[in-house]
Amino acid sequence: MTPALPHAALQFIEAALVAGDMALPFHYPRAEQWEGWQSCFRYNGRTGESLVAATPGAWQPGWYVIALNGFDDPFFIDLGEEAQGFPVYYAPLGAGRWDAQQAAPSLQRFGEMLAVLCGIGDDDAAALRWIEAEVGLATALWREVFETRQQRSTEPPDPPAPPPDPAAWQHGTLVITAIGPQKLKVVQFLKQALELSPQEALAMAAQGDIVVADGYLAHLRSTQARLQALGATVEFRLDENGP
Template sequence: MQIPNLIRNFIRKRIVSECILLPFFYPEEGEFESFQEGYRLVSRKTGEELADDAPGQWRKSWQVIARNGMDDPFFVDFALGGGASPVYFAYHGAGSWEPIKVADDIVKFEEILTALAALEAPCSLEAIAPLTDLNNEFYRELADDYARENEARAEPEHKYFSVFIKDLGADKVKTLVFLKKIFDDESFAATKDRAQNLPLCVFNGIEELALPIQYKLASLGVKFHAREITFSELIARHG
């Protein structure tokens, strides 16, 4: 696939800020197609597509250029030329893809990200307002995140959860694609082998990150359960 130079240059800069809502993951060099797995593609190797141009589905011409810390995608429409396309954002696990325009083009998006990365959170809405449109759903949430009080950021009172799946749901392929991304398995076969042992723990961590995974599993029709754990248990499991 031919990637427009403006998009390629944007990816190479890998602009990352403190905010979990902004781009954090970028495609590695030569891995742009693999980065589309779970969105446009089931698997790069097979070329099987998830895309469908029906309303609410992922369009065939949409290409993911970055993901935030919650695995929500930022993407452009290659049917519009890629570099000239507006940049869109969408929440995953919502049951359908509802694009939110976050910049008129990739150049403007890069300018916004560079300016936001220079800010130190928490900061006032006055500092963010000139950079973004606060009537935009995405930027309203972003502004709230940047404007949180010092105490809330300095000493968060986290709850910790483990999430286990009991089956693979009605569409096993989509579930396996999701699991491959969670575990960062090298191959689809490795994920299939892992999924033979159910129930399978798919997450250990803070509640804020456990919830999106539960939403996604629910949208896939996967049976699961979440159990609150102590911080000591979390450390032991990661160890």
């Protein structure tokens, strides 16, 4: 039977602070999920067999999960450490043993740390300064957070977007001026694109200039390219008075 959720832990999971760093808490249980979240840590989710033991490297009797990071690594507290304010521990999943490292000296402090990072947001330079000054790099967890932010801050910025093409937003008419050597394929295209009968498509193909569509060039370029690929000569004729 899982003990009642301590009030300090309830406040922490209800705050559900997500700073955006994958190594830090990303997922939180709701209060009614507290027991279910211990599956695979305190007990086997299929058989119900206890996974708790007091031996080194095992999941210890007092440990209870309060959050998972973006890699599903657990953050947990020891219910026997209420007098210390519930220090928060972290251990990587899949290591074959549970070697807890302290993420914060108390639940309250951990919440404060996450709140600061939430406020900093994507300002990696500010986050790096704060981690160095206020947290330190003594644990693998905070080194990972620091190094990930550091790497991100030194990545070259995305190249600027190309300037918009004013010509793309000119309004006009797409006209076939010469049907080309693949007449039947062009007729088939006209039949499908304009929802014509075979007779109507053939009659249209016999015209001198064939109006295919009107609109903005940006919207007509794909049609123009398909007709040109079929060998037709296609012009975009600007409207004299705009759309």
